[in-house]
Amino acid sequence: MPGKILVVNCGSSSIKYKLFDADLLTGVASGLLERIGSRPAVLKHEVRGIVSRSEVDVSNHRQGLELILRVLLDAEPKAIASLEEIVAVGHRVVHGGDSFFEATVVDEKVLEALRKWAYLAPLHNPPNIAGIEAARSLLPKVPQVAVFDTAFHQTMPETAYLYAIPYELYEKFGIRRYGFHGTSHRYVAHRAAEILGKPLEKLRMVTCHLGNGCSITAIKNGRSIDTSMGFTPLEGLVMGTRSGDIDPSIVFYLIGEGFSPREVEDILNKKSGLLGVSGVSNDIRDVEREAEAGSKRARLALDIFAYRAKKYIGAYTVVLGGLDILVFTGGIGENDPLIRRMICDNMSFLGLMIDEDANRVTVGRTGVISSRQSRVKVLVIPTDEELAIAEETRKHLLNH
Numbered sequence: 001m002p003g004k005i006l007v008v009n010c011g012s013s014s015i016k017y018k019l020f021d022a023d024l025l026t027g028v029a030s031g032l033l034e035r036i037g038s039r040p041a042v043l044k045h046e047v048r049g050i051v052s053r054s055e056v057d058v059s060n061h062r063q064g065l066e067l068i069l070r071v072l073l074d075a076e077p078k079a080i081a082s083l084e085e086i087v088a089v090g091h092r093v094v095h096g097g098d099s100f101f102e103a104t105v106v107d108e109k110v111l112e113a114l115r116k117w118a119y120l121a122p123l124h125n126p127p128n129i130a131g132i133e134a135a136r137s138l139l140p141k142v143p144q145v146a147v148f149d150t151a152f153h154q155t156m157p158e159t160a161y162l163y164a165i166p167y168e169l170y171e172k173f174g175i176r177r178y179g180f181h182g183t184s185h186r187y188v189a190h191r192a193a194e195i196l197g198k199p200l201e202k203l204r205m206v207t208c209h210l211g212n213g214c215s216i217t218a219i220k221n222g223r224s225i226d227t228s229m230g231f232t233p234l235e236g237l238v239m240g241t242r243s244g245d246i247d248p249s250i251v252f253y254l255i256g257e258g259f260s261p262r263e264v265e266d267i268l269n270k271k272s273g274l275l276g277v278s279g280v281s282n283d284i285r286d287v288e289r290e291a292e293a294g295s296k297r298a299r300l301a302l303d304i305f306a307y308r309a310k311k312y313i314g315a316y317t318v319v320l321g322g323l324d325i326l327v328f329t330g331g332i333g334e335n336d337p338l339i340r341r342m343i344c345d346n347m348s349f350l351g352l353m354i355d356e357d358a359n360r361v362t363v364g365r366t367g368v369i370s371s372r373q374s375r376v377k378v379l380v381i382p383t384d385e386e387l388a389i390a391e392e393t394r395k396h397l398l399n400h
């Protein structure tokens with residue numbers, strides 16, 4: 001497929017982008033526009049190893065995307081000679097509700113559905129939609145493909161995605177487990193099968209995406225059958241600032257104690273997790289440093305983090321009827337041997353053993369970290385959500 005694919009990930013005040021060669025899927029240029037709406041906004045742009053940083057005046061996503069296209073055309077070295085080279089734009093969309101099982105070309109009907117699901121992801125979907133609308137008007141002839149964080153998890157059975165609350169709440173408000181980080185879980189699952197030379201359709205896999213947000217997925221024969229994030233990305237594992245699983249009664253108790261619902265939401269999303277327990281930081285490197293220096297709370301934060309992940313691996317191994325492959329990805333999963341060791345400790349009864357040396361040296365790169373005797377293969381695979389979105393975009397265009 002000739003030309004270039006532009007991948008766009010719009011946050012509330014940022015646009016992350018990467019331009020790929022549509023044929024080879026190699027990166028041509030990338031960048032990040034931050035602080036949209038403040039003065040000044042900041043653009044970091046990279047082409048063939050040459051990085052530039054500029055302060056710019058950008059007040060919305062449309063102006064932001066316009067600027068990015070101009071920079072791709074004009075900044076030296078030039079990433080593209082003309083806008084005609086862009087054959088598709090792939091957009092990351094956080095919430096596709098239960099309308100989308102796969103990536104889809106955006107038309108008015110799709111936009112309508114995205115607006116409908118925006119109430120479930122008020123921080124994420126509105127900027128995603130703004131990005132799509134901007135790209136549609138700036139590149140009107142180019143297909144816009146939406147790639148959803150939730151799509152991969154649409155294969156979960158009802159038993160996994162329904163909560164045991166009145167069924168009418170599911171029917172009326174769509175309250176169910178949706179799951180997130182789907183693009184990443186899907187990508188590393190495919191990569192793991194490829195690396196080991198085994199057919200994805202015959203594997204029982206658990207993938208751990210451990211970054212600022214953390215989630216874990218049970219994948220049977222290449223399909224997500226359960227995942228730890230739920231109705232929102234708050235459920236499940238301990239995260240940088242999010243609590244993960246708690247007893248919902250804590251919410252009502254705190255409200256009874258005088259906290260407003262908004263304050264409780266803020267506590268659980270922004271003041272909990274590694275930060276809340278350690279009192280140090282949401283960044284696991286800081287927490288580890290403090291634990292090393294003797295902080296009991298920092299040690300506790302790491303222990304709770306690893307324990308919760310272990311618990312989910314156990315649950316999913318049972319749900320899968322056994323485990324063939326465990327994958328670590330995300331900033332922590334890719335870079336943190338200590339946490340990987342803590343999570344995998346004492347799992348030899350499952351046939352899972354880590355090779356200490358391989359674990360220690362596999363940092364920020366792909367590698368097998370299980371020992372020779374380990375029946376379960378344990379892999380570290382750096383995730384690449386932009387590449388995965390470019391792949392999905394291309395696949396979708398070739399198939400339709």
Ligand code: ADP
Nearest residue numbers: 210211212213282283284285330331332335336
């Ligand atoms: P996001 O979920 O925002 O995409 P990342 O996947 O980049 O985040 O993960 C960010 C987290 O990864 C950081 O908060 C930090 O805890 C952890 N991390 C990043 N680099 C390292 C490293 N070299 N060693 C240990 N942890 C790291």
